[in-house]
Amino acid sequence: MKKEPDVNTLHLEEPLKQNTPKIRVGLLKYFTKPSTLGVLVLCGLLFVVLFLPPVIGMGDDGSTAAIITGSDLYNLGELTPKEAMAYFQKNWGIMEYYNDSDNGQITSQTPFLNAARNLDRAYTWDGLFDMRFYGAVIAIFYLIAMYFLFETVTYGKRARWSYVIVGLGVIIFGDTAYTAWINSFYPQALSFFLVMILGTSLILMGQKKLNDYLLIGCFFLSGLLLCLLNQQYALLGLFLGILGISLKYVSADKYYIRICVVGGSLLMLCSLTAFFVMPNGLTNLSAYHSMTRGVLMTAENPEQALKEFSINPQYAVLTGTSYYQAIAPETMDSQEMESAFFSKVNPTGVAIYYLANPGQLYEMLNRSVDSSFNIRPAWLGNYEITQGYAPGAQTSFFTLWSFLKANYLPGNFGFIIIWMGVIIGVYVRFFRKGIIEKNERNTLRFVGLMTWLFIGLWELYVAIITSGDADTLGHLFIFSLTFDLISFIILGKFIHWIEKQLRKVDWEARKQAFLNRNKNKQKQREQRGYRL
Amino acid sequence: MKRRIMSFIIVFLIILPMSLIAATEVVNQEAIVNSPQDVLLIYDQLAVDTVYRNNLSEVETLLSSLSQTAEIVSMDDYPGGRLLAYQKVIVLKNTQNTINNPALIADCQNYSGAMIYIGFAAPELVPGLAGFPVNRQLGRTVSVNLNGLAINSIWIDELQVIDATPDSGEVTIGVGTASYPFAKTSGQLTYVPTFIGQPGFTLGLGELLQDWFGRINSVHMTLLIPDIYPFSDLNMVIETADAFYANGIPFTLGVAPLDDNIDYPAMARFYQVLRYVQSRNGTILIHRPSPATVSDSSTVLSEKMYTVIAKMVENGVYPLGLVTDESLFFDAVDAVNPLNLFSSGIIMSDTSIAAPGPKASWALNSASMAVTLETVINSSSQNRNFGNYPINTTIVMALPENKDVLTAQLNTINQKWLSLTNYRQLDNQWTIGQNTVISGPAGIWVNGLPVSLTYDEEPISDDYAYQKPPEYSLEKIFTAGNAFLLTVVGIIIVVFIIIVVFSRRVYLNKFRKVVDQEQDDQPVNQNDKKEGNTP
């Protein structure tokens, strides 16, 4: 597939290149390349959104407390929990002294947080941690990921249409609904670029764009970081590990094969270890939602469903409620709730329940897809409290795509099924071709997309069993992201196709045909008369 | 019969003006909220890491329990001149830190109203304090002696007492055999040298404040089982109600007003249990929803609360008062209709640190302060009867986990010879939405009519439609069309079956014949023998 457009463009590009004056410096050329230009635009955008006041970020729902403790950071406590959700907090405390509290949790976020903290200390020594340093660290990786993504869709060409595609990419992935997560301690900040690198490294390998060793390294590293993000991501490593091992068929290079086998096995090992070693991190918050915003909400009879979990059927009154709104926090923390409700809810039980009730699962898929299309949860604010916006206010700067997505895309699983059908239908022939030709490299573009699709669907399911349709753990975010990534790649392909079709058209001939139309009509009329 | 009607009319005539009075009272209450508060409370610091950390919230609790409104301001935030707008001022000094607000010091010099000064003396602020002889003792176990009741074994790190002999009928602090007055008054100034957030001290201060505000009501004590949810152990609720009823103990049940799914059978079952509790001398009170659970606007909550209360009344459940945490009084609760329409309530003290910042409270018509069962156990009475604490109190007892705990708690209450008041017989009234509920010694009236609290079980249907079935248009035509087509298709199927059966006969006849006729129709090609006519 790659060859076809290449041949076409080569013919067009070659004379063009000869015509360009030699004065053009290579550097300038590099910077005006669509993908580089796109990254530069994004860079400027991020600078405005994340670093200049009003600084945009995500409110804190308290779920990341353990993770930041692991990096010696703490919440200054200037805001009440409710305000902390409604407003973005820029400043956090750095623990001055050695602390040995066991509350800290080491995840793949830790090295990034540590780097940001040390960076902050290099600048100021005020005991305060400015979130923007973390944002800066994440932003660098995000920009690299975006460069990869743009490379996959532009094939490195300088064609006018490539700029259109990159422009679309900037609109979609530079959307503030996405980039606001960069200024937050949520795992979303990391998974945002990790998922991107994971798929694009495969696709780029298929396109033979960049060095294979670099790409396979990116693949394994991002896979590892993703599955160490927290315990629920861990099992993803098994899948990625198997995929990694099977990548050895792509190249005949001895070292490459070794890297694949070793990297894949290591990834599987790590993910298994992580799954059993990491604390499951599931709070009462997510357990609550997995029932009230999931099992109970879609059950024909919530009381019956509760009985299956051997929970007091009277809990049916909580059907559809949110943890933040239903009952007092004291009650949620009470011993009674713990023993009568929370202790009886676990993801395995919920997963089994859904397998036994596929109708409810489908309904949940519908609802989850819908809520995932809101990239920012409505209850998390974007502004600092000092900016004077209403609690929970979210910025509307550069949010065209997220607005369209939330309001105009049909948010239900039926749509996703049709969408998947189209994507697989369009791309599966490349896979088939690759398999028939015994050219595994050519299958990679399909494999890359399918990896995203698999990760997205897996996360959708995990989201449902761990927190219903309330995405309190960032799983639905990944689904939403993979949806956008796949759609973007397909869109890029479609635009290229249109371009190709348009180039084929002989416009001059069309024009002539149009001018001759009247003549032909007259002729036809004469002929008809003849017959009669 | 005639007498019955007569008495009915009399009761009605009594009730009618009562509701009028009550209505005017409501107006007054609202007026009070808008006018300057009853008292100004100035505190220096929250003293988070000391034993004095609860002091502010305890004083606030007391004020609310005594139905006094207050404006609360820290010394640092004190705006000049504020003091002079009040006739009653409480100063709470939790630390020995110096005062840095010159406006406050200046205003204090000019202040001529009544003042209660609590805690570390600061003569630079209130010169009159220098006149009190203070005795400082470290590490003492003390008791607080109220009128006839003593709360014992209170450990105190740093005790400051006024070196004077207490008058009779005064609250005293007993250290060993010695006895000191809890507070000393000199002119307009009353000094409370030691105050910690502990029930004994709080009750002591309560007595002092009650006298200071000149409230000479008869005091009462009630019992509250708080935090009852539809998903609480309802069997235990029934069990407890039965046991209390059998022992002649009136009690109240604090019900959380869940506002979701109030049509569910689970909710109906809950109301059923609450009705049963009412028939067992229990009174239903409503918890003020936690503001942390109230997502955005209080108007939404307000609408929901109207619905909840209407639903309760509809189901024969009559909540008579409000149960609220002290801090919630200062969280603009008065903006939340209809919770501010209750005339009475129970104020629970908050263990959480009071939030900083200036604020103002409002007050219920009548209120009582929550005390734990443990406090009651630690209190000793001079008489066989327990008597009353100096202010209205409500003993808070969690719903027993099992029968054994229930029996133990029942024994405690019985052994203490508590004289508990039936909350229902106190004067409570409210008008919320379409309903007006009044209670008093004679019972409960809803919209002017007395209601029977006897329990009658109503069956609760289990086949509640949780998921709304989709609505179809043209349903009739399609049902008719369906029946019509079914008939037609059915007939056609029958015809077809007849044809097939008939065909079989034709088929057998025909091909028997063909076999006789021999290979006439045989295709030419040899390869096609399989299509030949051999049956």
Add this chain to the structure above:
Amino acid sequence: MNVFDYIMVINIFLIWSLLFVNIVLIVAGYVYYLKVEQQKPPEISGEYPFVSIMVPAHNEGVVIVKTVAALLAFDYPEDRYEIIVINDNSSDNSAELLKEIQDDNPGRNLVVINTDNITGGKGKSNALNIGYQQAKGEFIAIYDADNTPEHKALRYLAAELKADDSLGAVIGKFRTRNKEVNLLTRFINIETLSFQWMAQAGRWQLMKLCTIPGTNFILRRTIIEAIGGWDEKAVAEDTEISFRIYLMGYKIKFQPKAVTWEQEPQTMGVWFRQRTRWVKGNVYVLIKNIGYLVDKEARKIRFDIFYFLSTYFLLLTALVVSDIIFFMNMAGLVSTSIQGFSNLLWFTAFVMFVLGVFIALTTEKGEMSVANFFIIALMYFTYCQMWIIVTVYGVYQYFKDRIKKQDSKWYKTERFQG
């Protein structure tokens, strides 16, 4: 009720009415079958008419020898018929094979016309026109190159046509020679049988109309003369001829006793191309003649046009639209609020379909079996759905060609050895 609800209601009405039209045809076809069973096979009275058999062939080397052998073996006086094979622009060894047959049968009327891409290669109609120049007979019979007619087929066809002057053409029945090969050919076997007994026999019984199937039929030379040869633009030349014959006031009779055995596609790809060609051809004819639907002169063919119209446009549109609405409903893009019929009704309708098709099978020896019953049931879910796709694709291709102003190409159906 929104606009989609109304569309669905119209769809449901259309689908059910067309279903009932076909039920009537099934019953009528069966009545005709019983009638034919009672009658003796037609015999020629008097002199045998001279018949020119035309066989257009394009790269038919695989099957042509067998076909010509069968044609030569007709139970018909050798001097009263001629065989004209138009070997149209073939690139295989057809020419040599035909030459061999000619040499082996010196005394017979066997004409072979070989064309190249200049003189021929423009499709079946063109080939027939070329053959027609050489034909001498008063009747013209046409067989496809893959046919193996039974001995008496020609005799019956000629007898019918000679006996009744109001007939413009007589068509025979075709059967599937390779039905045992796989499930697809079994499906086709059932399809051809039920189509002929329902559509052909049924329409003949009710309104003396049939559609010429492209093979195994005989017609009067005068008709070809009158219409000036075959329309070379028409891919479905048979349907086109049928319409012309109706318009001239003639009837077309179905004579099921004249049987030919035909080879049907054995793979999906071939099947798909062949059927797409049929659809395109029929759509062409339909659109060409659609004006007659309101023409008072052409009352006779109104039903036929309506029948084609309903199959290719109304039913198709109804099915496609309801499928689209189903998908859009699934995706939440539209919402329909009509209830739809009960599952029981859908099931009984399915049973009705199976029985209706089965009735056609009872007319043929060896077809009335339990296995076939289940194959029909399976057909509903597979073959019939494939037809929908083919039809959509064919209609789409037709209009695409129209817009691009391309003349339709004649995709020759691939033949299979054996």
